[in-house]
Amino acid sequence: MTKIISSILVSLFFITTFYAQQPTAKNRTNKDNTIQTQPKLIVGIVVDQMRYDYLTRFYDKYGEGGFKRMMNEGFDCRNNHFNYVPTYTAPGHSSVYTGTSPKYHGIIGNNWYDKEIKSSVYCAGDDSVEPVGTKDKAGKMSPHRMKTTTFTDENRLFTQLQGKTIGIALKDRGAILPAGHTANAAYWFHGQDEGRWISSTFYMTQLPKWVQNFNNSNIANSYFKEWNTLYDIKTYTESTADDNSFEGGFKGKEKTTFPYDLKALKDQNSGFELLKSTPYGNSLTTDFALAAIDGEDLGKDNITDVLTLSYSSTDYVGHNFGVSSKEVQDTYLRLDKDLERLFNALDQKVGKGNYTVFLTADHAAVEVPSYLSSLKIPAGYFDGKAFREKLNAFLKATYNADGLVENYSNNQIFLNRAKLSEMGLKLQEVQQTIVNEIIAYKHIDKAYTGMSMTQASFTAGIEELVQNGYDQKRSGDVVYIFEPGVLSYSLTGSSHGTSFNYDTHVPLLLFGNGIKHGHSFKKTHITDIAPTMSALLGIGFPSGATGQPLEFVLEK
């Protein structure tokens, strides 16, 4: 009897010490019993086209409850970068949530040339699904081209599908890719003459009541009002003159200056699409996110849910007006207010300390090249048409054949491999011949053969970034890189896509449950975010994750 009791006591002792020594996420010690040990809700925020220095440039103008709250209460990774090219929206969102780069998740661009079907495909386009909430083909979308899992998928698997995932963004790809393959729902905004949040049969057969109610409300329409600066424009000393020649502007308004009368501009600027290109698009996203938290009961029970939010308007405004514009500054000051509204609602609905937020971007952006040129900084514009004509003429002269190039896209050249073998040409030799030729062309700084990307392993420099963005199955035969400051773009507005710091350096802020307070200049990568979330939750890593958990941001 005594023997049995003592052996039970011994086992109990072992069990207790064993668990006491295991610092798993589940039994994180906690002084305050009112706070959940696991986050009830993770909110992942991607700000489309946000540069790291938007945190510091506008710091003095931000309120206490938005960006600054994240910086002052949470952890600020100040040297966070993309570790691949191209730095576009779809690869960006995929990499944040899969913890790996296009080499593994396969989202090599927003659009790319599909070698098998010999035509261009859209990252989220899916003809096998039907639109929900609209009849428009804008609803025929799913994440089927993304090859690996997201941490949101891993959370669904870990919780036996009890933890929810909801994805929200104006842009379909900003909603669909982060939410992963197992999402309960992804919602995106269909502008044009509809102005509705929509989805696809990949997720559901009809919109839930709360989405229908939101769409039937007047909320989207209410944003067709004047867009003026949030504060007196004279106080916007962190941006250039409102009226300058580096801004695009809207149809129907000659000057690129405040105020913008959105009601008057609506018809000439594709109806509800116009809202996307103003800070009100981000406000509408916040309105919808708050409705989702209620409608889906997010963060209500003890099983972790994930809300993926992407703020798309920052990208549209940046493309239109440029990094240094007053319009971009105003868009960030207003986004700061939307974040404050979101965090206050989370405090109220989920409870302070019960949720975890991270905020990052899908890529940053370059100053308008014509503006850089005006300041004598090397920059310029790449003429794609001239490039293609020159190369085609060269190939004709060299091989006495037409149509050797099948497609040009995302700074890659796709060769007609069938024709090459028909002519008895060696793929590797033709790739190298093209590299040797185009390296002499204007604004091309570097060029690589597809073969070199698959036959060696690069561990540093731009070659590593090119390789991390190179999918052997989907990518092209030659990859070329522009000189710094060069875009293939209009002469107004900013864009992105390169491996330079102006495109790769983005914020990474984390705060809430399980996150330390502090900051670091240690280099972190965008692919570290998903493994960090997996570590926080104690769940499996996404299937292709190559990043590392950022131990120094986690309390345990």
Ligand code: ZN
């Ligand atoms: Zn983007």
Ligand code: ZN
């Ligand atoms: Zn302006």
Ligand code: ZN
């Ligand atoms: Zn963009």
